[in-house]
């Protein structure tokens with residue numbers, strides 16, 4: 001017998017961006033939406049009340065490094081290059097697998113609390129990330145981040161080979177909620193010879209690729225000095241750009257590069273808060289959308305954001321999108337919400353991001369009963385410009401309730417916080433020894 005759940009008495013954001021009064025009937029075993037229609041409570045084994053609430057697709061955080069919650073507030077107010085070299089990489093050199101497990105659990109609680117149901121993760125000790133995702137009930141596309149600069153040849157090859165092996169080992173884990181990608185950190189931190197050796201194998205295996213692209217002018221200059229072209233052309237020549245590739249940042253993209261990304265059907269994950277905090281620049285989001293590029297949203301790591309609340313990102317994307325385009329009509333409310341939901345699902349290759357029969361049952365229920373969401377002229381406007389992660393009341397992923405009435409069910413939140421504090425203190429102490 002199928003176990004069914006009905007999300008009842010709320011208003012539902014449809015794929016067409018209408019808001020309708022309806023219930024959502026879910027096959028909890030298959031993790032799939034069965035029907036969106038009024039009065040479905042009687043058809044379900046269990047119900048989740050959405051009175052005075054908006055039922056929307058779960059948010060998709062399409063670029064990040066979950067463990068970096070442990071480094072939240074450790075080093076701020078620096079540009080990317082100084083921040084990584086002076087603070088972050090020395091600390092990460094001391095990371096243990098246990099740190100990754102603890103940091104990812106802390107991230108998972110934060111994601112669930114703010115209505116995110118799927119995320120991408122580029123980091124180390126991926127087995128620990130997968131275990132935390134499995135326990136949390138979330139959906140994720142994970143991968144081992146490859147950096148070959150500063151390594152001798154055997155170590156560099158081993159690092160890239162590990163990313164491929166990890167992608168093969170964990171794909172389909174956690175009842176299929178975990179998918180994988182090979183994740184070279186960036187064009188300038190991985191040697192050309194390693195891309196040439198491994199990318200054909202990755203392509204043959206049909207595994208997606210994910211990397212940072214054109215985040216700062218400095219990184220673009222490094223590729224230009226080495227290869228005489230801009231990084232997008234360099235990546236295209238190496239076979240890195242394809243439909244299942246998703247790149248992070250894309251801050252400094254010229255028109256030709258945007259055209260190349262559109263032609264190759266490569267998605268770009270916009271990370272507005274990280275780009276602002278590290279003063280990396282303003283991404284040409286409206287230009288990318290106009291060219292037909294799929295744009296998703298990501299927080300990046302919590303150390304450059306400094307939270308994992310994708311509603312913040314939504315608002316930042318709409319605001320800075322207007323500034324970058326010098327046009328208040330650019331990156332409008334609906335566009336921003338689409339980037340955080342359907343755009344992210346498309347970039348990560350998940351059949352989520354829409355509330356419709358047949359889609360994954362990944363959704364967030366937003367409590368509308370608060371001062372900052374009053375009055376109700378336009379709920380899509382509220383999602384883009386006024387909603388906070390803390391307004392999320394229930395979170396459902398793959399048909400399972402992960403948070404009910406603001407209580408995260410998979411973890412003891414105090415225990416997660418206590419362990420995170422201990423591990424973060426010990427990590428920083430080791431780094432500063």
Ligand SMILES: CSC[C@H]1O[C@@H](n2cnc3c(O)ncnc32)[C@H](O)[C@@H]1O
Nearest residue numbers: 065088122123145146185212300301
């Ligand atoms: C090789 S695992 C991922 C690697 O990326 C680092 N990182 C975190 N934020 C950023 C960013 O904005 N740009 C580039 N790299 C970043 C992280 O610390 C890990 O070392």
Ligand SMILES: [Zn+2]
Nearest residue numbers: 064248300301
């Ligand atoms: Zn990143």
